[in-house]
Amino acid sequence: MAAVTLDRVTKIYPNGFQAVTDLSLELVDGEFLVLVGPSGCGKSTALRMIAGLEDISDGELKVGDRRVNEVEPKDRDIAMVFQNYALYPQMTVRENIAFPLKLRKVGKSDLHQQVEEAAQILELTEQLDKKPAQLSGGQRQRVAMGRAIVRRPALFLMDEPLSNLDAKLRVQMRADIAGIQRELGVTTFYVTHDQVEAMTMGDRVAVIKDGHLQQVAAPEELYADPDNVFVAAFIGSPSMNLYEGVLRQDGTSGGYTVQLGSQSVAVPESAVAARPALHGHLGQPIVVGIRPEDLEDAAVQPDHPADQRISATVDVREALGAETLMHFSIDATHVDSGDPDALDELGDESSSRCTARLSPLTEARVGDAIQININAAKFHFFDKATHLAIRG
Amino acid sequence: MNKRTFWGFTVPSVAVMLTLMVVPLLATIWLGFQRLTLRDLQNPVFIGFGNYRDILSDPEFWSAARWTILLVIIVVPLQLVLGLTIALLLDRVKRVRSIYMAALLMPMVVTPVVGSLVYKDLFERGGLIAWIWESITDDPFLVTSGNVRWLIIIQLVWAVTPFAFITFFAGLQTLPEDRVEAAQIDGAGFWRQLWHVTLPHLRTLVLFVALISIMDMYRVYDQVFVWTGNRFTDAHTLAVYNVRTATAFDIGRLGKGNAMSILTVIGIFVVLIPFLYRSYKDQIAERN
Numbered sequence: 210m211a212a213v214t215l216d217r218v219t220k221i222y223p224n225g226f227q228a229v230t231d232l233s234l235e236l237v238d239g240e241f242l243v244l245v246g247p248s249g250c251g252k253s254t255a256l257r258m259i260a261g262l263e264d265i266s267d268g269e270l271k272v273g274d275r276r277v278n279e280v281e282p283k284d285r286d287i288a289m290v291f292q293n294y295a296l297y298p299q300m301t302v303r304e305n306i307a308f309p310l311k312l313r314k315v316g317k318s319d320l321h322q323q324v325e326e327a328a329q330i331l332e333l334t335e336q337l338d339k340k341p342a343q344l345s346g347g348q349r350q351r352v353a354m355g356r357a358i359v360r361r362p363a364l365f366l367m368d369e370p371l372s373n374l375d376a377k378l379r380v381q382m383r384a385d386i387a388g389i390q391r392e393l394g395v396t397t398f399y400v401t402h403d404q405v406e407a408m409t410m411g412d413r414v415a416v417i418k419d420g421h422l423q424q425v426a427a428p429e430e431l432y433a434d435p436d437n438v439f440v441a442a443f444i445g446s447p448s449m450n451l452y453e454g455v456l457r458q459d460g461t462s463g464g465y466t467v468q469l470g471s472q473s474v475a476v477p478e479s480a481v482a483a484r485p486a487l488h489g490h491l492g493q494p495i496v497v498g499i500r501p502e503d504l505e506d507a508a509v510q511p512d513h514p515a516d517q518r519i520s521a522t523v524d525v526r527e528a529l530g531a532e533t534l535m536h537f538s539i540d541a542t543h544v545d546s547g548d549p550d551a552l553d554e555l556g557d558e559s560s561s562r563c564t565a566r567l568s569p570l571t572e573a574r575v576g577d578a579i580q581i582n583i584n585a586a587k588f589h590f591f592d593k594a595t596h597l598a599i600r601g
Numbered sequence: 602m603n604k605r606t607f608w609g610f611t612v613p614s615v616a617v618m619l620t621l622m623v624v625p626l627l628a629t630i631w632l633g634f635q636r637l638t639l640r641d642l643q644n645p646v647f648i649g650f651g652n653y654r655d656i657l658s659d660p661e662f663w664s665a666a667r668w669t670i671l672l673v674i675i676v677v678p679l680q681l682v683l684g685l686t687i688a689l690l691l692d693r694v695k696r697v698r699s700i701y702m703a704a705l706l707m708p709m710v711v712t713p714v715v716g717s718l719v720y721k722d723l724f725e726r727g728g729l730i731a732w733i734w735e736s737i738t739d740d741p742f743l744v745t746s747g748n749v750r751w752l753i754i755i756q757l758v759w760a761v762t763p764f765a766f767i768t769f770f771a772g773l774q775t776l777p778e779d780r781v782e783a784a785q786i787d788g789a790g791f792w793r794q795l796w797h798v799t800l801p802h803l804r805t806l807v808l809f810v811a812l813i814s815i816m817d818m819y820r821v822y823d824q825v826f827v828w829t830g831n832r833f834t835d836a837h838t839l840a841v842y843n844v845r846t847a848t849a850f851d852i853g854r855l856g857k858g859n860a861m862s863i864l865t866v867i868g869i870f871v872v873l874i875p876f877l878y879r880s881y882k883d884q885i886a887e888r889n
């Protein structure tokens with residue numbers, strides 16, 4: 210059953226700015242849905258409309274079967290965790306967590322028991338009589354969650370709850386929150402600009418850009434089969450490399466090649482056969498996407514087909530231990546994914562940055578001219594005009 | 602830090618404190634023990650606690666003290682409630698705020714004497730309120746010892762509310778919006794939000810305004826004097842009583858006036874102890 214349904218929900222702010230356009234989403238009971246997108250794309254606006262903190266300009270919001278567009282925040286059966294925790298500083302942890310229950314006139318013994326239970330789940334039992342000011346960032350975050358979970362709401366909203374924590378704690382809290390959510394089985398709508406958070410925490414991930422929903426899918430599917438150029442570039446780190454290229458079929462052999470700037474790479478027939486629509490784009494510029502991990506130093510992987518190779522000169526080398534990131538430039542035209550947070554292309558127009566995730570065995574150093582294997586079967590193809598994936 | 606730097610930084614402020622605060626205070630204490638009149642400024646005579654005995658046995662002093670404390674009890678809470686109400690209302694206004702703001706701050710900008718005189722004019726023959734009164738009741742409006750206290754209270758509330766308002770309004774601007782929203786989602790209506798979110802946030806400011814205003818009430822002079830002059834002595838506040846004692850023409854008992862000031866300082870201090878204790882505790886709590 211759908212726990213929460215957004216049907217073409219739109220937000221137009223009083224100043225005329227349209228922050229969210231026709232957002233349709235269905236949250237399945239008990240699922241963890243992450244809404245991810247660059248900052249300013251309307252994530253908080255969407256969340257706040259669900260919470261009832263912003264009016265819905267158009268469309269319908271349902272919790273269960275009940276339309277709640279006009280319902281007060283407190284009557285929506287929704288709890289929210291804020292980015293800055295929004296705790297009540299004069300109350301102890303216990304009073305903070307108990308507050309929503311107290312307002313709902315829950316009896317004393319029930320209240321006590323529910324608070325203790327929540328504290329136990331969140332490992333806050335020791336801190337119950339402290340004030341928020343005496344707690345660390347991670348503990349405050351837990352209190353904010355405690356205040357939300359004691360109510361056993363139909364929906365749990367979280368707006369970038371981890372962005373104020375340091376990197377290490379964030380990784381830990383990421384797992385903790387996901388764990389607690391699964392334990393409680395509360396439907397959760399989680400907003401973040403961090404695609405790693407989205408991929409690691411979400412049962413499903415919804416990608417949004419400029420107020421428009423781009424794609425909703427399980428993390429693996431989103432990564433493997435992005436609907437458009439934006440999703441392709443936004444999900445995954447380092448980002449997918451995106452260039453303008455031309456797919457050609459050889460008249461005599463019938464084999465396919467992709468032209469990337471001055472170099473050409475053979476494409477296995479199976480890759481084209483899986484996407485019949487590609488035939489309509491033969492000989493025309495399309496967008497070609499290559500994930501960094503689909504590139505490898507030819508010296509490390511000598512048995513790769515020789516026609517799926519390009520040559521390049523290493524610009525930057527980042528040895529990370531388990532892998533080595535190698536940056537080089539190729540002379541194909543870079544395609545802008547439309548992610549405002551993406552790195553700007555450096556240097557002149559004729560060359561584009563390319564990032565490869567190589568085996569740590571690579572011996573290439575900055576300035577070396579090397580051969581790079583491309584796993585051409587993993588190419589992603591997009592329409593140059595619409596930026597949509599070319600598939601069926 | 603070497604000695605020269607240390608003295609270089611501390612001497613100026615210590616010197617200013619000494620000349621402007623410590624010396625006058627000591628002089629006041631000393632003068633409080635002297636018989637000293639305007640006629641004979643050259644020959645102060647030490648009389649021990651004579652001045653204090655005089656004051657404490659003067660029924661007019663006790664009347665002034667009672668009235669001053671009554672003013673504190675009535676005006677300060679009214680000021681706090683009104684100031685908060687107006688601040689909350691203006692906080693909801695999003696447009697042309699500055700116009701309301703300017704109008705609301707008027708009483709603070711106007712010199713107290715001028716404000717009092719203008720206000721008094723309203724009740725004088727030909728004044729607006731006196732005229733309305735007369736057209737309704739057919740009797741001329743008269744300031745009497747019965748109503749003069751009310752007139753003073755209204756005037757004082759008018760004069761001091763803007764201070765509370767502007768302080769609370771500034772405080773409201775620093776109230777994190779998400780805390781209010783969290784309370785909304787948690788199920789708090791207007792009054793609960795006020796009680797659990799807004800007021801706790803403004804608490805130190807409320808304390809601060811109350812503190813300043815209590816001290817102000819001890820010092821109320823202009824507003825009362827404009828209304829009473831030397832009449833209606835039972836509506837005289839401590840400050841008026843003090844000035845009258847010290848400068849009463851032909852006698853002008855300066856020694857008694859100084860003793861009176863010392864008593865006032867002690868009186869204020871006693872009232873403020875709980876407030877000071879509270880804010881001390883708050884600061885300690887905040888440091889942890």
Ligand SMILES: Nc1ncnc2c1ncn2[C@@H]1O[C@H](COP(=O)(O)OP(=O)(O)O)[C@@H](O)[C@H]1O
Nearest residue numbers: 222224226228247248249250251252253254255
């Ligand atoms: N009250 C408002 N009035 C007008 N525009 C707003 C308001 N709040 C947010 N916006 C705009 O709407 C867009 C989306 O904001 P928001 O939902 O906060 O983005 P996100 O949470 O994804 O970073 C932004 O461009 C922002 O400037």
Ligand SMILES: [Mg+2]
Nearest residue numbers: 252253254368
């Ligand atoms: Mg946001």
